[in-house]
Amino acid sequence: MTGDALRYASVSQVESPDSLVAHFGPERPLVLDSGVALSPFQIAYQTYGTLNAARSNAVLVCHALTGDQHAANVHPVTGKPGWWSTMIGPGRPIDTDRYFVVCSNVIGGCLGSTGPSSVNPATGQPWALAFPLVTIRDMVRAQAMLMDYLGIGTLFCVAGGSMGGMQVLEWAASYPERVYTAMPIATAAIHSAQNIAFGEVGRQAIMADPDWRGGRYLEAGVRPAQGLAVARMGAHITYLSESALHRKFGRRLQDRAAPTFTFDADFQVESYLRHQGEAFVERFDANSYLYVTRAMDYFDLAGSHGGVLANAFRGSKTRFCVASFSSDWLFPTSDSRAVVHALNAAGASVSFVEIQSDKGHDAFLLDEPELTATTGGFLRAAARMRGI
Numbered sequence: 001m002t003g004d005a006l007r008y009a010s011v012s013q014v015e016s017p018d019s020l021v022a023h024f025g026p027e028r029p030l031v032l033d034s035g036v037a038l039s040p041f042q043i044a045y046q047t048y049g050t051l052n053a054a055r056s057n058a059v060l061v062c063h064a065l066t067g068d069q070h071a072a073n074v075h076p077v078t079g080k081p082g083w084w085s086t087m088i089g090p091g092r093p094i095d096t097d098r099y100f101v102v103c104s105n106v107i108g109g110c111l112g113s114t115g116p117s118s119v120n121p122a123t124g125q126p127w128a129l130a131f132p133l134v135t136i137r138d139m140v141r142a143q144a145m146l147m148d149y150l151g152i153g154t155l156f157c158v159a160g161g162s163m164g165g166m167q168v169l170e171w172a173a174s175y176p177e178r179v180y181t182a183m184p185i186a187t188a189a190i191h192s193a194q195n196i197a198f199g200e201v202g203r204q205a206i207m208a209d210p211d212w213r214g215g216r217y218l219e220a221g222v223r224p225a226q227g228l229a230v231a232r233m234g235a236h237i238t239y240l241s242e243s244a245l246h247r248k249f250g251r252r253l254q255d256r257a258a259p260t261f262t263f264d265a266d267f268q269v270e271s272y273l274r275h276q277g278e279a280f281v282e283r284f285d286a287n288s289y290l291y292v293t294r295a296m297d298y299f300d301l302a303g304s305h306g307g308v309l310a311n312a313f314r315g316s317k318t319r320f321c322v323a324s325f326s327s328d329w330l331f332p333t334s335d336s337r338a339v340v341h342a343l344n345a346a347g348a349s350v351s352f353v354e355i356q357s358d359k360g361h362d363a364f365l366l367d368e369p370e371l372t373a374t375t376g377g378f379l380r381a382a383a384r385m386r387g388i
């Protein structure tokens, strides 16, 4: 690679010096849903708290589309608090004085786990689009291998929102005996046509950027920053709600008293979206965005269980707590209700809460008192039963 390419590679695949990394060699390939055996590969992860002697207090936290392993520590790239700092920590709902919390970067990601910007050992170049497609189940398989590596058999809880919630559902379906409690939040058991459509718009924005170069931008020493920023701007609208956008910005103008009669960011909401797009490209890789959005598209838990969602949970002893947000139009409450109905049909133990909030889908990343109270209460009750 040229010097420039190396510089961009360091932005695209950020080796987090403060992350732990589990390496899996040829003796332990990751056999993907596509049939490809990925080997070698690595998973970057963070831990918080202490694993107890009985190894019974581990909580796996699964991140959303563009999250990463830095759930509760200062992020090494953005310098901001981890994406679930409101939820994880001493005395917080996922109490690190009580639980051992693990969060790993998904396979296909770009913060230390093997993904399209990692080096393909066969060529010595970044994988780019030669990287195999991954699914939510592949992400979970890799996490299960990480749990084996850490010596954790049964997880006290698997929790996460959005794509993280998809992983929670997949964990409960694929490894029921390893999941004591499960918290799928603001998620669905199937990615809707509307959500696939939004994902496709983002992918096309990336691919339309001349710097995408058929996915081989790292070798060329460039990055499709404009395309990735536009993808994020479009997606970010779906993470909020109409009322939140109105409350935050309305039609107010950005640092000016009157419209400029140009295509400058006259409105605050335009300036805000441009900022979200620009900030995003500093911390995320375009090809990873393609792969991880695709993994969400392929998610259809009923489809992989004979077309009946309840079949995914039959015989499950896992205790579920399902949560949704009233203003979430990306993963609406009806998606969570479908999961709850299937769990009831399967005879599983499930509680459900729809949290009233105008903050839209990404409310699960914010300080929502009802979410923190629900999470803390559910886990404390389960911990008493588990003797933690």
Ligand SMILES: CC(=O)SCCNC(=O)CCNC(=O)[C@H](O)C(C)(C)COP(=O)(O)OP(=O)(O)OC[C@H]1O[C@@H](n2cnc3c(N)ncnc32)[C@H](O)[C@@H]1OP(=O)(O)O
Binding pocket: 064, 066, 067, 068, 075, 083, 239, 254, 268, 269, 271, 272, 273, 275, 276, 279, 283, 362, 363, 365, 366
């Ligand atoms: C590593 C990770 O981040 S994990 C991935 C998961 N995390 C995310 O997806 C984070 C991105 N998502 C968001 O930021 C979502 O908007 C939310 C809903 C989670 C955050 O909501 P809030 O905390 O209410 O923040 P808000 O949406 O107001 O955005 C604040 C940002 O917009 C900027 N901003 C606000 N108004 C304007 C404006 N008129 N013009 C330009 N920028 C603006 C703020 O300066 C702030 O910037 P910063 O994040 O660089 O400090």
Ligand SMILES: N[C@@H](CCO)C(=O)O
Binding pocket: 063, 064, 065, 066, 067, 161, 162, 163, 239, 361, 362
């Ligand atoms: N804002 C989230 C995606 C939707 O939950 C993320 O970027 O991971």
